Amino acid sequence: MRLLIIEDEAAIREQLADFFQQQNFIIDTAADGKEGSYFAMEYDYDIAIIDIGLPFKDGISIIKELREAGKKYPVLVLTARGNWQDKVSGLEAGADDYLVKPFHSEELRARANALIRRSTGNASPVLNFAPIRIDTSAKHVSVNDNSVELTSYEYNTLEYLALHAGEAVSKTELTEHLYHQDFERDSNVIEVFIGRLRKKLDPDNTIKPIKTVRGQGYRFHLEN
Template identity: 70%
Template sequence: MRLLVVEDEAAIRTQLAEFLGGQGFAVDVAADGREGLFLATEYDYDLAIIDIGLPEIDGIELITKARAAGKSYPVLILTARGNWQDKVTGLEAGADDYLVKPFHNEEMRARVNALIRRASGHAKPQLEFGPVVIDTAGKQVLLSGNEVDLTSYEYNTLEYLAHHAGEAITKTVLTEHLYQQDFERDSNVIEVFVGRLRKKLDPKGELELITTIRGRGYRFNPEPNTPAVNAPDADSDTGAAHNNTAS
C-alpha cells in the first residue's frame, strides 16, 4: 500500500516515514501544503496522512482541493491536542478520521489499517476468502488454519490484490502502490511474486485464487473455488452397510 504523509515538523515526518515504512508501506512525504497538494492530486494513494497546520497551503484547503479533484482515498488528519474545531472542520472537508498529536505509533498503525480496510469494504482485520484468511493486523496469512510463510513483498502483493478483489490490477499499478520509487519497475518481479503466491496458497491449482487477465494484469477471486470432496462410493462397505440397515 502506498501512503502520503504531509507534515511540516521534520521529527514527526521522519517518525511516520520510518515507522510506516517498517510496516511494509511505501511512503511518500511532503513538508508543506503546496508540495502535498501536488502529490495528493497527481498520484493515487491508498491513504493520506495530513497535518492541519501546514505552511503554504493548510491541511483543510489541501483536503478540499484533493476531494474536488476526484481523489477518494481515505484521509487521516493530524490535529493539535484539544483543538476540536480543527477536527470538525477537517472531517467536514472530507477527512475520514483524525489523530491527536502526540500519538503512539501503534495507534497510528491501527487507524491506518482500519481506514484502508474499510475503504475496501471489510469490517474486520481478517479478510476471509474460502480457506484463505489474511490477517491485516498481524500481517499473517492462513490456509485452512495453517500459517503460510510469505516474504514481505509476497504479503504486500497479496494484501493489495485482496483489498481490490474482483478488479483487474495491472503490474504497473502493483509496483506503484507497493514499492518505493527505486524498485526495479522493468523487471518481472511481480510475475515472480504472483507465481510464488499461487504455489504457496493453491499448490494444486484448485482455488483459482489469482487469475491472469491477458493484457490487463491479475484479478483476485473474492469467491475462490472450493476443492471437491470425494463422496463415499455407493458400492463401498459403508454404503452397503447403510443400505442393508435400511432394508
C-alpha cells in the same frame, strides 16, 4: 501500501516515515502545503496523513481540493490537542478520521489500517476467502488453517490483491503501490511474485485464487 505524509515538523515527519516504512508502506513526504498538494493531486495513494497547520497551504484546503477533484483515498488529519474546531473542519472538508498530537504510533497504525480496509469495503482486519484466511493485523496467511510462509513482497502483493478482490489490478498499479521508486520496475518481477504466491497458496492448482486477466493484470477471487 502507498502513504502520503504532509507534516511540517521535521521530527514528526521523520518519525512517521520511519514507523510506516517498518510496516512495509511505501512513503512519500512533504514538508509544506504546496508540495503536499502537488503529491496529493498527482498520485493515487492508499491513504494520506495530513497536518492541519501547514505553511503555504493549510491541510483543510488540501483536503477540499482533493475531494473536489474526485480523489477518494482516505485521509487522516493530525490536529493540535484540544482544538475541536480543526477536527470538525477536517471532517467537513472530507477527511475520514483524525488524531490529536501527541499520539501513539500504534494507534495511528491501527487507524490508518482501518481506513484502508474500509475504503475497500472491508471492516474486519481478517479477510476470509475460504479456504484462504488473511490476517492484515498480524500479517499472517493460512490455507485450510495451515500457515503459509510468505516473504514481505509476496504478502504485500497478496494483501493488495485481496483488498481489491474482484478487481483487475494492473502490474503498474501493483508496482506503484507496493514497491519503492528504486525497485526494478520489470513486469517479469511481478510475474515471479505472482507465480510464487500461486504455488504457496494453491500447490495442487485446485482453487486458483489469482487469475490472469489478459491485457489488464491480475484478479483475486474466491467465494467469501
